[in-house]
Structure formats: structure tokens, C-alpha cells
Amino acid sequence: MINLKINGKEIQVPKGTMLLEACRQAGAELPTLCYDEDLRLAGSCRMCLVEAKGRPTLVAACVMPAENNMDILTESEDVVEARKVILELLTARHKFDCHVCEKDGNCKLQDYCYKYGVKESSFAGEGPHFYKEDPNPFIERDYDKCIMCTRCVRACEEITGADAINLEDRGHHAKISTAFNGILADSTCVFCGQCVMVCPVGALTSKVSAGKGKAAQNEKVLTTCTYCGTGCTLELNVNEGKVVGVTSNRDRKYSPVNKGALCVKGRFGWDFIHSPERLTTPLIRENGELRPASWEEALSYAADKLKGVKEKYGPDALAMFTSARVTNEENYLAQKFMRAAIGTNNVDHCARL
Amino acid sequence: MEEKRVLLEYADQINPESAADYIKVGGYKGLEKARAMQKKDLIDEVKKSGLRGRGGAGFNAGMKWSFVPQDAPVKYVVCNLDEGEPGTYKDRIICEKNAQALLEGMAICGAAIGSDQGYIYCRGEYPFVVELLKNAVKSAKDAGALGDFDIEVRMGAGAYVCGEETALIESIEGHRGEPRFKPPFPGVAGLWAAPTVVNNVETFACLPYILVNGAEWFAGIGAAKYPGTKVLTLTGDINNPTYFEVPTDYKLRDVIYKLGGGIKNGKKFKAVQVGGTSGAFIPEENLDTQIDFDSMGAIGAALGSGAVLVLDETRDIVDTVARITKFFEHESCGKCNPCREGTFRMCEMLHKVNEGKASEKDLENILRLAKVMRKASLCGLGQAAPIPVESTIKHFKYEYMRKLV
Amino acid sequence: MTNSINELENDAKCIFLIGTNTTENHPVIGYKIRKNVRKNGAKLIVADPRKIELAEIADIYMRFKPGTDVALVNGMMNVIINEGLLAEEFIKNRTEGYEQFAETVQKYPPEVAAEITGVPAEDIIKAARLYAESEAAAICYAMGVTQHSTGTDNVKTMCNLALLTGNLGRPGTGVNPLRGQNNVQGACDMGGLPNVYPAYQQVSNEANKEKFEKAWGVPLSGKNGWTLTEAIGHAHHGELKALYVLGENPMMSDPDINHVEEALKNLEFLLVQDIFLTETAQLADVVLPGATFAEKEGTFSNTERRVQRVRKAIDPIGDARPDWQIICELSTRCGYPMEYDSAEAIFEEIRTVTPSYAGITYEKIDATGIPWPCPTVEHPGTPILHSAQFSRGLGLFHAIDFKEPVELPDEEYPxxxxxxxxxxxxxxxxxxxxxxxxxxxxxxxxxxxxxxxxxxxxxxxxxxxxxxxxxxxxxxxxxxxxxxxxxxxxxxxxxxxxxxxxxxxxxxxxxxxxxxxxxxxxxxxxxxx
Missing domain, CATH: 2.40.40.20 (Barwin-like endoglucanases)
Structure with a gap:
């Protein structure tokens, strides 16, 4: 065990514990931008800097293991000044359009600027100049809002393994880029949106959700994806009674299969729900054409037809295709209906197709 | 005072590529001796010599080696020949004059830590040195001088940050040249996550002489806490812009006026920058300082790479520093916020000052940013980038003040 | 799947993918496999007629001729047997039928398998060694293995391979079909098949029939029903008169659509319940608007048998209704009343007749879903099947010979x-x-x-x-x-x-x-x- 002092408080942590975690245990939550517990450490945003007494420089708590006899200050004058300057440096390159930003209210840069009282940058020279149109229907890449935390790069590499994006160029001119600074569609990108998932600001957002509801205002409903058999957990984002997007929960407890990772269909393929082509009323064929009908009429008509066939030809003249897409409860009722109500085992579904 | 040539004793008298030539003047005796020693004794011998790294940090070489876990199955010896500090070319000179000493030094390090593979990371601007070293390695291997210690020469691609040891390792691994956070230090997890010793050319090249002549001999040369000799490279407004090897207790004033032959064209001295572009600017009143690591540190400067850039009275300090900030803006790798954005804004603000458009408020912002860069940056690049700015504002503030609006 | 998805990321030391284009069809499982290969150095064998994405990072890629799965894997097993890489203890203690199986496999030395499959013999040998020598090797397959006239043989062959090497019942092993649809596992579990009640209880078994007659309060038929493909044929021939299609689209998904269309048009009554006017719904006599997954409560069971919650996020669009409510209404009107307050009430009934789901409750799966079998409320669920014994006791080897696909290329259709x-x-x-x-x-x-x-x-x-x-x-x-x-x-x-x-x-x-x-x-x- 390691013994150290954090903000004057004696604390004991197992060897190998990073200061970030030790501080958390001591009740000091540190600001982070590049840190992501599922991704390789970067230690690059320098927001979690703390003062370790006796050391000439501030140390980044996310990448510094706790050592015996460390005396850590998490909000000393130097620390706060460093965080402020870093935020001012980031805001100098960040496009501030919070009022129309999808991530308004759910943005780490916004939160920390608020916390540290950063209203404007002392370093306002050349403004943001990183925007580049990416003509794809899924992901908006507004690098004028990018804060270079590289979580997207690491998520792309480590979660999805697509390796579609990395850094290009150096220094202030470094930017997140596909190979040869092209567009995502020409890269190895699979549009899974893991980059959108991990982006702490509004640099990467869903084009499908754009303008439909700010992240902070959406209600999130935890559910299971409707596509393949993997069974990924996702969150339907609901705003004013409409599904406006999909996000994911990265806690293994709530997302045991995928831990937040999704594919392009799960993350961006939800808007069929509100397709204008949705069937909104029962239909009955009359004179060769389908016409709208009330539920009462349609159900009675259908039931009469089914009963009629059963009476005339026997129950085995009826069959049902139940569905690999509806719920267990519905499948149970479907086969129960055929077996108990109709009296046949002619029930199957497209398991083989 | 005269030069003291140890590494460069046989400069231009032997073929640096030839192991045979080197052996004729006593070469590879140190390695032979090292291999006969127990690893621990060998490391102790190096520790006892007091040899400290001839790069930026001045860390005790034997101490660094002692951190390498003995039981690791694979370990590496890496030589830093990235030498990217403008005005620095001492490692090139050592290679060109005495390449075999470098190879022997690396092999000695290999014997000490139990590694049979070395890498030399040579800066991309030295393609001829890469050729020279490859020939030297071949010559040594052919002569059987290195035994089973192998050395591979890798060429960089022109990034200053790759002189930082972990960025250098990343580059050898084929990645983007970006520094890693430490710990873990390379001694524990370096190249391909294996324990790795990274030293520069000059440090390795000292080793054969320490082994042959003994640790006491080396410890007795120059400054007590930073013993040995140091190869310096003189540039700027100086009469003899060339290289010298001097004992480490040599004084800066003597470097300029004795070896350097004084300021060019009979002009007066204004400032000297020691250790490369990230070094502090030193005014006239501090010239009687010894060049050793600690003495330089005491006046807020750093010996660093041993580059000595002399400016005469006509030079515009602000203009010079503005150019330096452009260099760092260009060379910042972009990994950490304070350096990536800091070098860029520093460059913007220095140019604003230089163009006569800045106010005192800007000067305050410069100092505020400089302090945070120094304290908060991930690696030495960002930490050192503000030093020329801060040191000139300290010693030559009037040059800034006269340009403010 | 006999094993769980995350084992493919964490536990499997060798993964044999055959007939699954995982990164496109099960992308998240694809990520996990890739991560295991890259980060943990797991070995990867890919067998597929298409050079799929994961083939790029595979240790061995075998591009085999479509439909020659049995020959390919028999060839691998021939190597495993003849090089003594088999799990003798496992075979002795936990399997039967080995002798006859081994005899058949002897007909497929790698050179013969190479001739049939087009895969070089040395690759078959390497793949066999890699799989057999691994501490924990998992087989994953999908429709590339099953959608063949020899689909059943192909699947049994995969099981043979796992049995032969003892790669079952332990973390990172298994025979793992990756199922293509969100609830295809659940539809099967719930008895959406013509021969079984929920939990795969045979309808032809009298005891099962009695059990369900008692549960449902009506006499039931003990005669196996028609499969989907058979039903289409029977519609064609006029034996099937009425068809109720729920959330399926045979006009796109079934073989020979022209044939399907004729069959559906031959029906006296076609009822389709769906969320869109699908190609099938366009032929319907009555269309009922169902709800999407966002509009109803319930559960899905994924490919690793994990029963997970589906939650209602919004009200059904327009006049659409949750499908379970529609079935209830229809059943009631057909003279068999069904009344449930909620999806959960249905689930509670499911638990009483489905032993593998008996221990699962909505409360228990509120956060984390549970893989069946979960026989009691105290039971944590079963991520890995067959760890102590197989459902039938001993694992049965099947002696399987290679058969050509039904329709082979010829001069006209090359x-x-x-x-x-x-x-x-x-x-x-x-x-x-x-x-x-x-x-x-x-x-x-x-x-x-x-x-x-x-x-x-x-x-x-x-x-x-x-x-x-x-x-x-x-x-x-x-x-x-x-x-x-x-x-x-x-x-x-x-x-x-x-x-x-x-x-x-x-x-x-x-x-x-x-x-x-x-x-x-x-x-x-x-x-x-």
C-alpha cells in the first residue's frame, strides 16, 4: 500500500493506483479532457495537473502513479492558474456557438470554463481554422470545436480497430485526419460513431440527430438494439415524444455485451421509426386496393377470415410466420395463438434466412 | 587554458569507420575490460566516474543503468543522435572523428545491462553520418570487436521533438514522434516496452576512456559534480565558429574570448545562448561561470547540448527570440495542450511585440503563458520553449519595453 | 452460442471463423475479435469464400469453394487425428461415436480436402495445428455455414471439431453460431418453430403436449407443423389457405421470390402485421400496423442467449399498436381470449412453461441481462454451456461425408x-x-x-x-x-x-x-x- 497526502488528507491506496483515482478517493474530483477509462492513457490535456510538493513541474494525475509520501494539492494557485491558461488556450481555437451546438449542456469544455471562470481567452490571436466539410450522412466533423484530446483516435483504434483517423501535421496545426487528409468515406472508417461517443465537446456529432434536440435536453431510454443478434445495449434519446438519436451507456453493468460500442446501424440507423412511410392505421383490401380501416373493423374482419378458413379446411390450413425481430413476449403469444387458438403447429420464422 | 581532448584525441588521425585504426590507438580495450567485470561492478564503476548525461537532463549514467531490471529477457541500448538543437553539432563531430568509440560505449552499456541489441537514432539531416556509422558498425562486426552486440542505425525524419528520448523511441517503433508520459521511464519500459537505456553519443563515447583509465581518472577531470570533458560548438558572432573539447570547469568567458577568439569584427558582446535554442540567454555579467551543468543551472541557464551562440551588440534580442518562438511553434509535436497551443500563441505574441503592436498587457500574458508552459507541459520541449523568452525578459527587458506601444 | 461474446475478446486464444463476415454482420463482435488478435495476440483462422476484412489480420486465411465446408473441416480433423493433436481424455470421458467418425475422417487427408475445397493442403494442416494446439479455441460461424443444402451436416462438422479437441465448456472455447437477427434466438426459445413449444420441448412428445394443454387450457395438436419454406410450397399447392405474417418479409427474404409471390397470391387470406408496407404486406388482404422496438416493452434474447430488456421510449406512431396487444385482440376475437396488462405479465407466464427462463424476472434483468439457462430465481444464468455435461449426456460425434451443393455451375451458368x-x-x-x-x-x-x-x-x-x-x-x-x-x-x-x-x-x-x-x-x- 502507498501512503500519501492529498489536500492535507492522509490516504492509503494500493500500489499502482494513479493519482487521479487517489484524488477521487480523497474526495477531489479532477477535471479531465483526454482521460477515458476504456482507452490507453494519453496524459496530454494536462487538465488533471496537480501540485506534488517538492517537484519542479506540475504532474498529470491520470498518468502518475501514487508514490509514498507524496504531498498533493489539487487546487493550488499554480494548479488553478495552469488550468485556466489551458482553457484559455483551448478557447482561443474553439468555435463558440454553444447556443446552436448539439452538445450544449453536455460539454466538458463548457463545464470547465464555467468552473474556472474562463470567459474569454487572453491568447486570442488567430481563431479556429480547422473546419473541413466531410460529405458523409453520419458524422459531423467540426474540428473548429476540436480540443485535440485524441479520444476519437484512440477509440477508433482500440475499440473498433478501424484505424481510420490519426493526427496529421504538428503543433497547433496538428489535426485529426484520415490518411492523406481525405474524407471519411474514402478511409477505413466504418461509421460506427465510437468517435462521436467519446468526444467530450461538440466536434463530433451525429448528422442524423442534428437540430432535433440538444443532448442535455434529451431523455435517455436504455434498451436493446433492434438489428443483429449481438444484442448491444443502446440509449434511445427522446425529445418531445420523438426519438431523436441514439447514444450508448459505457457502464458494463448496463451494457454488458458492448460496453457502449455500437455499429453504424445501431448508432445512426434509428430514424426509420419516424419514417413517413410508417403504417399508422390498419388496412383492408377492397376491390384490389388497400384502404384504411379502424382497428375494430380490421381485427374483426381478420379474425372472421381466419376462423372461416379453419372451419372450412381445418387448422392445418393456416400458418403463421412469427418474427425474429419482435420481442420474446410477442413470439410467445404468436405461437400460443397458433397452437391454442387455431390448433396447429404451423408456426415458424425466418431463423434460416 | 587549453582544450583537453579525450574523445577527440585522435581526430583526423584515424579513419573513424575503421575498427582496425581505432584498435591501433587503444580502442576496444575498455569493452574487453567491461566484459570481464560483473555487471554490478561495471555499473558501479560508471557511477563512480561521475559521468552524467551529455544531453539535456545531466543524469548520472551509471545510476540510469542501475534502474534497468536485470531479469528482463530483452533489453535495448539506444543512442540518441537526433541532435536537433540549432547550433549543435558535437555528436556529429564525435561520429566523424571517433565513431568507433561510440560503438564501443554502446557495447559497454550492453554489457552492463545485459543487452545485445543497440540502436542509433540519427537525425535525418545527417544522411552521411548514417552511412559512416553503418560502415563503422560493419567494420567493428567484421573485426569481431563488438562480439555478439548488434547495432542498427535508424534515420529520423527531421522532427526536433524526436531528440526527446521517449519520442525517439516512438519514432524507432514506427509511430508519430510524440513523447510518452513518464513513468514508466525507458529504463523500465522503453523500446517495444522492453527496458531501454537511452544516452547520447557523447555520453557513450566517454565510456571506453573511463574503463581504460579508471573511474578516478575521469572523476578528476573538470568540475567535481559534472566531471570529464565537454565538446562545445561555437556559432554566431564569433571569430572561431568551430568545435572544442574542454574540461567541464572551463569558464564561459574563456570559451568566447580564448577558444572563440572573441567577437567578430571588433564588436562588443551582447549575449550568449548556451545549450541550443531552448537555452537561456546569458548577459555579460554572468560570463565568469563554469560551463558545467550545475554552475550553468545556478545562473538560470543550462549546458544542454553544448551549443554556444554568441550575439554581438547589434543584434535585436526581441527579433531573435521571436524567431526562436517560431521554431518551437513549428517543432511542437502537438500532443499536449500547453505546448501545442502555447508555442503557437507565444509565437503570435512575440511577433506582435517585435512588430511594435503589443502592450504591457501582452508582456504580462507572455510571462503568464511562459510559466504555465514550463510547469504544465508534458515533455522538455514545451517546458524549455519559454526559457529564451523568460531569460531575455529578465536580462534584456529594455529591448522589449522599447517595442511596446 | 455455447459461450459468451466477451470471451471472444478476453479468453479465446484461437478463433476459427467460418462462414461469418463478422465485421459487417456482427460489427461489435468483429471489434472484439480484432481487439483480441491485436492486443492479446490471439490466433485467427478465417475460412470464407470471400476475402473478408478479418482475413487481413488472420494468421491463416482459407478461401474455400462455397459449399465445401465439410471437406475443409474433415481435412483439418484428419490432420488433428493423424498428428495426435486430439483431446483423448475429453473424447474418452465426454463423447461417443468417435470410432465411426474417425473412420470417415480418414477419407479426407489434407490433399483430398485441398482438391475439393481449393485450399492448399499446407494451409489446412497449419489451420488444424493452430486450432488444435491452442489452449482455448472458439469456432464462430454464421449463415455462411448454415445456408446450404448440407447446412445441418456443416454444423455437425463444426461440433465434431470442437469435440475432437475438447474445445467446449471452457472460457474462450465453444461452437458459436452468430445469429443474424436481434431476437432470432428468442423467437426459437419461445417456440416460434413448427416442432417445439417454448424451450425446445417437442410438440410430438405426449408429456409436453399435456403440459401445455394444461397450461393453456385447450387441446393441442401433436403433429409437427410446416417450416416456413415448406409452408410456401404448401401455399403453392393449395394446402395452405391462410397465412398470418408478423414482422417478416418473405417476398424479400425467401428463396425464389417469383415462386413466393405465386404462392402468396394463391392464398385465400393473407394477414400481415408490420411497421411498413413491405413487399409482402403489399399482397395482403389485411395489414395491421405494429410498433417498432422503440414503442413497446419486452425482452430480446441475443445470440449468447442473454435475455435483455426492451423499453418503450415513445408512444406508437399514429394508430399503430404494440404487436403483443394486436395478437391478444386477434386471439380473443378468434375465440381464445388473451388478456395481459403488460409485457411483463406475458413474461411471467413464459417463466412458468419455459424452464430455461424460469429464473429470469424483469427486476433481475433491469440493469444486466441474463443468459439462459436460468432455472431458478437464485440462479445467475449460464454464460457457458456444456461445462460439466452435454444436454444429451455424452457429446455425439457424427460421421459426415462431403456432399456437393445441389446446383453446381455449368456451361450456361458458369x-x-x-x-x-x-x-x-x-x-x-x-x-x-x-x-x-x-x-x-x-x-x-x-x-x-x-x-x-x-x-x-x-x-x-x-x-x-x-x-x-x-x-x-x-x-x-x-x-x-x-x-x-x-x-x-x-x-x-x-x-x-x-x-x-x-x-x-x-x-x-x-x-x-x-x-x-x-x-x-x-x-x-x-x-x-
């Missing part, structure tokens, strides 16, 4: 057509073709054709071409790629404008599973002049 999915669409496209971004990104079907074949036919990339089989033809764009070899072409079945199943064969069914041979049809490709 290519092998194989069908599947792409990353951006799902099944018959009912949902994804109406998901704006997905359809914008991949709006049309393409036929993958090898550059050599394309050159022979004078076809350029992106050119509109005609693809035909004995059933019909479609026109679509050519995508020239080495993902297929010179003898194979590939298309997806998502697009109604160029529907794959116009081309596929309704007569080449697996005799046991009645699965159509979607992976092998004889086809010809033509330039349109």
Missing part, C-alpha cells in the same frame, strides 16, 4: 452466386432502407465480381450488368474486387430494386433444417448491350 449482407443494411432492408443516413450511404445493390472475370466479360467497375440464374435475373452495378475469386460472385439481399432472392433456389433445401442454399446458386453474369 459462376457460383453467393448472397449475404453488407455493413450498412439489415436483412430485407425494411428498416435500413428507410433509415435516411444508411440508405443515402448505400443506396443500391452491387455484384462483387473478380477483376479477371470482369475483364473476360468486358465489364467495367460501376457498370450496370445482368445477373441471372435459372429462376430469373436482376440488373445491378458491378463492383470489381478481389474479395471474390474468379468463379464466385456475391450480392446482398437488402435491395428490392435488385432482389437477390429472385435468383435463389427454393428447391435446394437442407433435408433436416429446410434451410435454403443461399450460398450456392449457379449463375451467369452478362454485360448489358
Amino acid at each position: 459462376l457460383i452466386l453467393t448472397t449475404g449482407r453488407n455493413l450498412f443494411h439489415y436483412h430485407t432492408g425494411t428498416m435500413t432502407r428507410r433509415a435516411s443516413a444508411l440508405d443515402e450511404h448505400r443506396p443500391y445493390n452491387e455484384v462483387e465480381v473478380n477483376p479477371v472475370t470482369a475483364a473476360k466479360l468486358g465489364i467495367a467497375n460501376g457498370e450496370l450488368v445482368r445477373l441471372s440464374t435459372r429462376r430469373g435475373s436482376i440488373e445491378l452495378k458491378a463492383h470489381i474486387s478481389e474479395i471474390v475469386n474468379e468463379k464466385v460472385v456475391f450480392i446482398t439481399f437488402h435491395y428490392k430494386e435488385a432482389a437477390a432472392n429472385v435468383l435463389t433456389n427454393a428447391d435446394s433445401l437442407d433435408p433436416t433444417a429446410k434451410i435454403p442454399e443461399y450460398k450456392v446458386s449457379a449463375a451467369k453474369l452478362e454485360k448489358i448491350v
Whole structure:
């Protein structure tokens, strides 16, 4: 065990514990931008800097293991000044359009600027100049809002393994880029949106959700994806009674299969729900054409037809295709209906197709 | 005072590529001796010599080696020949004059830590040195001088940050040249996550002489806490812009006026920058300082790479520093916020000052940013980038003040 | 799956993928496999007629001729037996039927397997060693293995391989079918099959029948029903008169669509319940608007048997209703009243007749879903099957000989057509073709054709071409790629404008599973002049 002092408080942590975690245990939550517990450490945003007494420089708590006899200050004058300057440096390159930003209210840069009282940058020279149109229907890449935390790069590499994006160029001119600074569609990108998932600001957002509801205002409903058999957990984002997007929960407890990772269909393929082509009323064929009908009429008509066939030809003249897409409860009722109500085992579904 | 040539004793008298030539003047005796020693004794011998790294940090070489876990199955010896500090070319000179000493030094390090593979990371601007070293390695291997210690020469691609040891390792691994956070230090997890010793050319090249002549001999040369000799490279407004090897207790004033032959064209001295572009600017009143690591540190400067850039009275300090900030803006790798954005804004603000458009408020912002860069940056690049700015504002503030609006 | 998904990321030391284009069809499982290979150094063997994405990082990639799965794996097992890499203890203690099986496998030395499959013998040998020598080797397959006239044989062969090497019942091992649809596992578990009640209780078993007669309060039929493909045939012949289709689209998904259309038009009554007016619904006499997963409560069971919650996020659109409510209404009107307050009430009934679900409750799966079997409320669920014994006791080896696919290429139809999915669409496209971004990104079907074949036919990339089989033809764009070899072409079945199943064969069914041979049809490709 390691013994150290954090903000004057004696604390004991197992060897190998990073200061970030030790501080958390001591009740000091540190600001982070590049840190992501599922991704390789970067230690690059320098927001979690703390003062370790006796050391000439501030140390980044996310990448510094706790050592015996460390005396850590998490909000000393130097620390706060460093965080402020870093935020001012980031805001100098960040496009501030919070009022129309999808991530308004759910943005780490916004939160920390608020916390540290950063209203404007002392370093306002050349403004943001990183925007580049990416003509794809899924992901908006507004690098004028990018804060270079590289979580997207690491998520792309480590979660999805697509390796579609990395850094290009150096220094202030470094930017997140596909190979040869092209567009995502020409890269190895699979549009899974893991980059959108991990982006702490509004640099990467869903084009499908754009303008439909700010992240902070959406209600999130935890559910299971409707596509393949993997069974990924996702969150339907609901705003004013409409599904406006999909996000994911990265806690293994709530997302045991995928831990937040999704594919392009799960993350961006939800808007069929509100397709204008949705069937909104029962239909009955009359004179060769389908016409709208009330539920009462349609159900009675259908039931009469089914009963009629059963009476005339026997129950085995009826069959049902139940569905690999509806719920267990519905499948149970479907086969129960055929077996108990109709009296046949002619029930199957497209398991083989 | 005269030069003291140890590494460069046989400069231009032997073929640096030839192991045979080197052996004729006593070469590879140190390695032979090292291999006969127990690893621990060998490391102790190096520790006892007091040899400290001839790069930026001045860390005790034997101490660094002692951190390498003995039981690791694979370990590496890496030589830093990235030498990217403008005005620095001492490692090139050592290679060109005495390449075999470098190879022997690396092999000695290999014997000490139990590694049979070395890498030399040579800066991309030295393609001829890469050729020279490859020939030297071949010559040594052919002569059987290195035994089973192998050395591979890798060429960089022109990034200053790759002189930082972990960025250098990343580059050898084929990645983007970006520094890693430490710990873990390379001694524990370096190249391909294996324990790795990274030293520069000059440090390795000292080793054969320490082994042959003994640790006491080396410890007795120059400054007590930073013993040995140091190869310096003189540039700027100086009469003899060339290289010298001097004992480490040599004084800066003597470097300029004795070896350097004084300021060019009979002009007066204004400032000297020691250790490369990230070094502090030193005014006239501090010239009687010894060049050793600690003495330089005491006046807020750093010996660093041993580059000595002399400016005469006509030079515009602000203009010079503005150019330096452009260099760092260009060379910042972009990994950490304070350096990536800091070098860029520093460059913007220095140019604003230089163009006569800045106010005192800007000067305050410069100092505020400089302090945070120094304290908060991930690696030495960002930490050192503000030093020329801060040191000139300290010693030559009037040059800034006269340009403010 | 006998094992769980996350074992493919964390526990498997060797993964054998056959007939699964995992990164496109089960992308998240694909990520996990890739991560295991890259981060933990797991070995990867890929066998697929198409050079799929994961083949790029595979230790061994075997491009085998479609339909020769049995020969390929028999060849691997021949090596395993003859090189003594088999799990003798496991075979002795936990299996039966080895002798006869081994005798059959002796007919497939790697050279013979190479001749049949087109895979070099040395690759078969290497793959066999890699799989057999691994501490924990998992087999994953999907429709590439099952959609054959020998689908059942293929699956049994995969089981043979796992039994032979003892790769069952431990973390990171198993025979793992990756199921293609969100709740295909659940639909099967719930008895959405013609021969079984929930939890695979045979309808022909009198005790089972009695149990369900008691539970449901009516006499039941003990006669196995028709499978989906059989039902279509019976509709054709006039024995099936009325069909109720819930959330299925046989007009896109079933083999030989022209044949399906004739069959459906031959019905006296077709009732379709769906969220869109699908190609099938367009033929219906009555269409009932169901609800999407976002509009109702319930559960799905994923490919690793994990029962997970589906939660209502919004009210059904327009006058649409949750499908369970519609079934209840219909049943009641058919004289068998069904009344449930909620999906949970239905689930509570499911628990009473489905032993493997008996211990699962909505409360228990509120956060984390549970893999069945979960027989009691105290039971934590079963991520790994067969750890102590198999459901039948001993694991049974099957002696299986290679059989050719039903429809082989000939002079007139010289290519092998194989069908599947792409990353951006799902099944018959009912949902994804109406998901704006997905359809914008991949709006049309393409036929993958090898550059050599394309050159022979004078076809350029992106050119509109005609693809035909004995059933019909479609026109679509050519995508020239080495993902297929010179003898194979590939298309997806998502697009109604160029529907794959116009081309596929309704007569080449697996005799046991009645699965159509979607992976092998004889086809010809033509330039349109």
C-alpha cells in the first residue's frame, strides 16, 4: 500500500493506483479532457495537473502513479492558474456557438470554463481554422470545436480497430485526419460513431440527430438494439415524444455485451421509426386496393377470415410466420395463438434466412 | 587554458569507420575490460566516474543503468543522435572523428545491462553520418570487436521533438514522434516496452576512456559534480565558429574570448545562448561561470547540448527570440495542450511585440503563458520553449519595453 | 452460442471463423475479435469464400469453394487425428461415436480436402495445428455455414471439431453460431418453430403436449407443423389457405421470390402485421400496423442467449399498436381470449412453461441481462454451456461425408452466386432502407465480381450488368474486387430494386433444417448491350 497526502488528507491506496483515482478517493474530483477509462492513457490535456510538493513541474494525475509520501494539492494557485491558461488556450481555437451546438449542456469544455471562470481567452490571436466539410450522412466533423484530446483516435483504434483517423501535421496545426487528409468515406472508417461517443465537446456529432434536440435536453431510454443478434445495449434519446438519436451507456453493468460500442446501424440507423412511410392505421383490401380501416373493423374482419378458413379446411390450413425481430413476449403469444387458438403447429420464422 | 581532448584525441588521425585504426590507438580495450567485470561492478564503476548525461537532463549514467531490471529477457541500448538543437553539432563531430568509440560505449552499456541489441537514432539531416556509422558498425562486426552486440542505425525524419528520448523511441517503433508520459521511464519500459537505456553519443563515447583509465581518472577531470570533458560548438558572432573539447570547469568567458577568439569584427558582446535554442540567454555579467551543468543551472541557464551562440551588440534580442518562438511553434509535436497551443500563441505574441503592436498587457500574458508552459507541459520541449523568452525578459527587458506601444 | 461474446475478446486464444463476415454482420463482435488478435495476440483462422476484412489480420486465411465446408473441416480433423493433436481424455470421458467418425475422417487427408475445397493442403494442416494446439479455441460461424443444402451436416462438422479437441465448456472455447437477427434466438426459445413449444420441448412428445394443454387450457395438436419454406410450397399447392405474417418479409427474404409471390397470391387470406408496407404486406388482404422496438416493452434474447430488456421510449406512431396487444385482440376475437396488462405479465407466464427462463424476472434483468439457462430465481444464468455435461449426456460425434451443393455451375451458368449482407443494411432492408443516413450511404445493390472475370466479360467497375440464374435475373452495378475469386460472385439481399432472392433456389433445401442454399446458386453474369 502507498501512503500519501492529498489536500492535507492522509490516504492509503494500493500500489499502482494513479493519482487521479487517489484524488477521487480523497474526495477531489479532477477535471479531465483526454482521460477515458476504456482507452490507453494519453496524459496530454494536462487538465488533471496537480501540485506534488517538492517537484519542479506540475504532474498529470491520470498518468502518475501514487508514490509514498507524496504531498498533493489539487487546487493550488499554480494548479488553478495552469488550468485556466489551458482553457484559455483551448478557447482561443474553439468555435463558440454553444447556443446552436448539439452538445450544449453536455460539454466538458463548457463545464470547465464555467468552473474556472474562463470567459474569454487572453491568447486570442488567430481563431479556429480547422473546419473541413466531410460529405458523409453520419458524422459531423467540426474540428473548429476540436480540443485535440485524441479520444476519437484512440477509440477508433482500440475499440473498433478501424484505424481510420490519426493526427496529421504538428503543433497547433496538428489535426485529426484520415490518411492523406481525405474524407471519411474514402478511409477505413466504418461509421460506427465510437468517435462521436467519446468526444467530450461538440466536434463530433451525429448528422442524423442534428437540430432535433440538444443532448442535455434529451431523455435517455436504455434498451436493446433492434438489428443483429449481438444484442448491444443502446440509449434511445427522446425529445418531445420523438426519438431523436441514439447514444450508448459505457457502464458494463448496463451494457454488458458492448460496453457502449455500437455499429453504424445501431448508432445512426434509428430514424426509420419516424419514417413517413410508417403504417399508422390498419388496412383492408377492397376491390384490389388497400384502404384504411379502424382497428375494430380490421381485427374483426381478420379474425372472421381466419376462423372461416379453419372451419372450412381445418387448422392445418393456416400458418403463421412469427418474427425474429419482435420481442420474446410477442413470439410467445404468436405461437400460443397458433397452437391454442387455431390448433396447429404451423408456426415458424425466418431463423434460416 | 587549453582544450583537453579525450574523445577527440585522435581526430583526423584515424579513419573513424575503421575498427582496425581505432584498435591501433587503444580502442576496444575498455569493452574487453567491461566484459570481464560483473555487471554490478561495471555499473558501479560508471557511477563512480561521475559521468552524467551529455544531453539535456545531466543524469548520472551509471545510476540510469542501475534502474534497468536485470531479469528482463530483452533489453535495448539506444543512442540518441537526433541532435536537433540549432547550433549543435558535437555528436556529429564525435561520429566523424571517433565513431568507433561510440560503438564501443554502446557495447559497454550492453554489457552492463545485459543487452545485445543497440540502436542509433540519427537525425535525418545527417544522411552521411548514417552511412559512416553503418560502415563503422560493419567494420567493428567484421573485426569481431563488438562480439555478439548488434547495432542498427535508424534515420529520423527531421522532427526536433524526436531528440526527446521517449519520442525517439516512438519514432524507432514506427509511430508519430510524440513523447510518452513518464513513468514508466525507458529504463523500465522503453523500446517495444522492453527496458531501454537511452544516452547520447557523447555520453557513450566517454565510456571506453573511463574503463581504460579508471573511474578516478575521469572523476578528476573538470568540475567535481559534472566531471570529464565537454565538446562545445561555437556559432554566431564569433571569430572561431568551430568545435572544442574542454574540461567541464572551463569558464564561459574563456570559451568566447580564448577558444572563440572573441567577437567578430571588433564588436562588443551582447549575449550568449548556451545549450541550443531552448537555452537561456546569458548577459555579460554572468560570463565568469563554469560551463558545467550545475554552475550553468545556478545562473538560470543550462549546458544542454553544448551549443554556444554568441550575439554581438547589434543584434535585436526581441527579433531573435521571436524567431526562436517560431521554431518551437513549428517543432511542437502537438500532443499536449500547453505546448501545442502555447508555442503557437507565444509565437503570435512575440511577433506582435517585435512588430511594435503589443502592450504591457501582452508582456504580462507572455510571462503568464511562459510559466504555465514550463510547469504544465508534458515533455522538455514545451517546458524549455519559454526559457529564451523568460531569460531575455529578465536580462534584456529594455529591448522589449522599447517595442511596446 | 455455447459461450459468451466477451470471451471472444478476453479468453479465446484461437478463433476459427467460418462462414461469418463478422465485421459487417456482427460489427461489435468483429471489434472484439480484432481487439483480441491485436492486443492479446490471439490466433485467427478465417475460412470464407470471400476475402473478408478479418482475413487481413488472420494468421491463416482459407478461401474455400462455397459449399465445401465439410471437406475443409474433415481435412483439418484428419490432420488433428493423424498428428495426435486430439483431446483423448475429453473424447474418452465426454463423447461417443468417435470410432465411426474417425473412420470417415480418414477419407479426407489434407490433399483430398485441398482438391475439393481449393485450399492448399499446407494451409489446412497449419489451420488444424493452430486450432488444435491452442489452449482455448472458439469456432464462430454464421449463415455462411448454415445456408446450404448440407447446412445441418456443416454444423455437425463444426461440433465434431470442437469435440475432437475438447474445445467446449471452457472460457474462450465453444461452437458459436452468430445469429443474424436481434431476437432470432428468442423467437426459437419461445417456440416460434413448427416442432417445439417454448424451450425446445417437442410438440410430438405426449408429456409436453399435456403440459401445455394444461397450461393453456385447450387441446393441442401433436403433429409437427410446416417450416416456413415448406409452408410456401404448401401455399403453392393449395394446402395452405391462410397465412398470418408478423414482422417478416418473405417476398424479400425467401428463396425464389417469383415462386413466393405465386404462392402468396394463391392464398385465400393473407394477414400481415408490420411497421411498413413491405413487399409482402403489399399482397395482403389485411395489414395491421405494429410498433417498432422503440414503442413497446419486452425482452430480446441475443445470440449468447442473454435475455435483455426492451423499453418503450415513445408512444406508437399514429394508430399503430404494440404487436403483443394486436395478437391478444386477434386471439380473443378468434375465440381464445388473451388478456395481459403488460409485457411483463406475458413474461411471467413464459417463466412458468419455459424452464430455461424460469429464473429470469424483469427486476433481475433491469440493469444486466441474463443468459439462459436460468432455472431458478437464485440462479445467475449460464454464460457457458456444456461445462460439466452435454444436454444429451455424452457429446455425439457424427460421421459426415462431403456432399456437393445441389446446383453446381455449368456451361450456361458458369459462376457460383453467393448472397449475404453488407455493413450498412439489415436483412430485407425494411428498416435500413428507410433509415435516411444508411440508405443515402448505400443506396443500391452491387455484384462483387473478380477483376479477371470482369475483364473476360468486358465489364467495367460501376457498370450496370445482368445477373441471372435459372429462376430469373436482376440488373445491378458491378463492383470489381478481389474479395471474390474468379468463379464466385456475391450480392446482398437488402435491395428490392435488385432482389437477390429472385435468383435463389427454393428447391435446394437442407433435408433436416429446410434451410435454403443461399450460398450456392449457379449463375451467369452478362454485360448489358
